Amino acid sequence: MTSTLENNAVARRKMTLRLPSKATRRRYLLFVLLVSPAFVLRLATAVYPIVQTILYSFRNYSLLKGTNEFVGLENYANLANNYGVRGALSFTIIYVVASTILGLIVGLLIAQLLNANFKGRTFARTINLIPWAIPTIVAGYAFRWLLDDQFGLIPYWFTELTGQRMVVFIDPTYARLTVILVHVWKDAPFMAVVFLAGMQGIPLDLYEAARVDGANAWQRFWHITMPLVAPLVITMGLFRLVWSLASFDLVFGLTSGGPGVATSVLALQIFREGILFFKFGFASAISGVLLLLVAVIGLVGLRLYRRFDVTY
Amino acid sequence: MAAVKTYYQERLRISAIWNSAGIYIAFIVFSVVVLLPIYWMLRSAFAVQADLTQTPLVYLPSPTLHNFEMLIDQVPFVEYTRNSIVFSVGTTVTTLIVSYLAAYAFARLRIRGSGILLWVFLLTMALPDVGTIVPLYRILSRFNLLDTITGLTIVLSSTLTPFTVWVLVAFIKQVPYEIEEAAIIDGASLPTILWRILLPLTAPGLVTMGVINFINAWNNLLYPLSFSVTPASKTLSVSITEVFAGFSPWGRPWELIMAVGVTMVIPITLLILVSQRAIVRGLTGGAVK
Numbered sequence: 001m002t003s004t005l006e007n008n009a010v011a012r013r014k015m016t017l018r019l020p021s022k023a024t025r026r027r028y029l030l031f032v033l034l035v036s037p038a039f040v041l042r043l044a045t046a047v048y049p050i051v052q053t054i055l056y057s058f059r060n061y062s063l064l065k066g067t068n069e070f071v072g073l074e075n076y077a078n079l080a081n082n083y084g085v086r087g088a089l090s091f092t093i094i095y096v097v098a099s100t101i102l103g104l105i106v107g108l109l110i111a112q113l114l115n116a117n118f119k120g121r122t123f124a125r126t127i128n129l130i131p132w133a134i135p136t137i138v139a140g141y142a143f144r145w146l147l148d149d150q151f152g153l154i155p156y157w158f159t160e161l162t163g164q165r166m167v168v169f170i171d172p173t174y175a176r177l178t179v180i181l182v183h184v185w186k187d188a189p190f191m192a193v194v195f196l197a198g199m200q201g202i203p204l205d206l207y208e209a210a211r212v213d214g215a216n217a218w219q220r221f222w223h224i225t226m227p228l229v230a231p232l233v234i235t236m237g238l239f240r241l242v243w244s245l246a247s248f249d250l251v252f253g254l255t256s257g258g259p260g261v262a263t264s265v266l267a268l269q270i271f272r273e274g275i276l277f278f279k280f281g282f283a284s285a286i287s288g289v290l291l292l293l294v295a296v297i298g299l300v301g302l303r304l305y306r307r308f309d310v311t312y
Numbered sequence: 313m314a315a316v317k318t319y320y321q322e323r324l325r326i327s328a329i330w331n332s333a334g335i336y337i338a339f340i341v342f343s344v345v346v347l348l349p350i351y352w353m354l355r356s357a358f359a360v361q362a363d364l365t366q367t368p369l370v371y372l373p374s375p376t377l378h379n380f381e382m383l384i385d386q387v388p389f390v391e392y393t394r395n396s397i398v399f400s401v402g403t404t405v406t407t408l409i410v411s412y413l414a415a416y417a418f419a420r421l422r423i424r425g426s427g428i429l430l431w432v433f434l435l436t437m438a439l440p441d442v443g444t445i446v447p448l449y450r451i452l453s454r455f456n457l458l459d460t461i462t463g464l465t466i467v468l469s470s471t472l473t474p475f476t477v478w479v480l481v482a483f484i485k486q487v488p489y490e491i492e493e494a495a496i497i498d499g500a501s502l503p504t505i506l507w508r509i510l511l512p513l514t515a516p517g518l519v520t521m522g523v524i525n526f527i528n529a530w531n532n533l534l535y536p537l538s539f540s541v542t543p544a545s546k547t548l549s550v551s552i553t554e555v556f557a558g559f560s561p562w563g564r565p566w567e568l569i570m571a572v573g574v575t576m577v578i579p580i581t582l583l584i585l586v587s588q589r590a591i592v593r594g595l596t597g598g599a600v601k
Binding site: 252 | 331335338339342343345347348349350352353356365366369409410411413417418421423426429433436440441442443444445446447449450467469470471473477502527530531533534537538549556566569570572573576577580581583585588592595596
């Protein structure tokens with residue numbers, strides 16, 4: 001088998017040493033034809049704009065002021081002095097890291113539940129898709145209303161139980177915590193779906209063998225399930241980190257970045273400076289910082305992934 | 313010996329009871345946490361404002377469609393809804409066509425470097441979409457596509473294409489090549505192979521990605537919020553932010569905000585009820601071997 005393959009390869013190389021055969025050329029042509037719509041789309045609306053963004057970030061490009069000159073690193077220097085951006089940068093990092101880690105943990109717990117055998121499992125699996133499927137902006141407003149200090153359900157219950165008022169969105173710490181927890185509410189079910197699929201792929205006899213050896217539920221989870229879903233956890237974590245960095249829907253709906261700029265994120269600042277104030281150069285510099293963060297996550301992620309890559 | 317065995321069985325039985333009690337408690341907590349905001353939305357969307365702004369809270373206000381009538385009356389609600397539908401269907405179809413063609417090439421026409429090319433293509437998923445809106449704003453305006461559904465559709469289709477290609481490549485690879493081979497020998501052309509032979513066999517994958525892309529487009533806020541200026545292209549996701557921004561003397565019009573929210577959530581909920589399996593297959597199609 002191998003030798004025939006090798007012979008074929010040798011034969012093919014001999015042939016292609018001159019001119020590619022008609023069939024090969026046809027295959028190349030077809031490939032280009034089929035792939036080009038997708039590549040043209042990506043080049044025109046993702047790669048080219050990102051390059052443009054990087055270039056803009058070195059210019060004082062502003063639609064309202066009418067300026068567009070090369071200014072070197074001035075925009076980046078201004079970022080450091082900008083109160084909104086500095087606040088957004090620190091909260092962005094806290095927010096994406098905390099909500100991703102919490103999301104992974106809660107996602108694993110939900111997956112454990114959805115993998116268990118009980119009446120109502122189908123129901124649980126179906127409603128699990130709701131937080132993932134509903135628009136983030138709607139979820140943001142729904143929780144803002146649910147947590148309203150006057151007529152929201154949760155502050156109302158809190159007052160009934162403790163006799164104290166619960167005001168979530170005035171205090172920076174509580175507001176930040178709320179954004180992180182609502183993000184977990186929205187995101188963990190999606191992770192659970194992926195983890196559940198991973199868990200269903202683990203051979204059951206592994207658990208049987210462990211049970212016979214006297215391993216308890218926690219030991220079975222930690223020593224069998226975890227190592228085998230670890231690559232999935234890492235992959236999901238990376239995906240969600242990058243995705244969370246780029247999105248501002250939740251913050252836009254839930255807190256509008258407030259109080260002050262306590263819950264603002266870089267993505268929201270890009271939108272505000274770029275689209276609302278038309279400060280294209282300055283907004284692009286924020287995008288530059290965002291790209292840098294994505295690159296860092298990518299590099300860290302690749303290292304992690306190599307360490308945890310297992311096959312089963 | 314017998315006594316030991318019964319003792320052991322008894323312990324197993326008790327631990328099984330504890331186990332299932334734990335599972336049901338977890339199940340109830342999970343359901344309440346997931347459904348509480350949904351209940352709150354429904355309860356507020358179908359109530360009059362007076363029922364929402366009083367304590368003790370009214371848990372089940374008498375249902376009314378008053379808020380939806382108000383929306384149709386005061387904002388171009390019908391247009392927004394129509395825009396959302398056109399935008400979502402257009403994006404879904406465009407993404408599927410473009411991705412299906414590319415996925416076929418990556419799965420079947422192995423050429424030198426195609427593996428790396430696919431990898432690079434998928435890597436563009438990591439480019440943050442919010443970082444592209446400023447140049448895209450200029451590009452769209454240069455081509456007169458600012459504030460048009462067409463412009464929004466092109467941009468979002470591009471964003472959704474890499475993931476769709478990824479999942480569809482996996483689906484196409486599962487189809488045995490012999491079927492196409494037989495057709496090629498019989499002299500079938502490429503369009504015939506793609507349309508008549510492979511399409512029915514990859515239909516589950518296409519339905520799956522269709523549903524997921526529809527949901528993504530329906531929910532998308534970034535692009536309409538950035539590139540839509542008038543009701544000609546604004547979608548429901550933009551309209552909810554506008555209703556929120558509209559203060560009334562009595563504070564936020566929460567009954568109206570939630571009514572827009574419910575309008576957005578109901579079609580999505582129906583979709584996941586009928587295609588739960590398809591969605592799960594798609595979400596896990598790329599990540600799980």
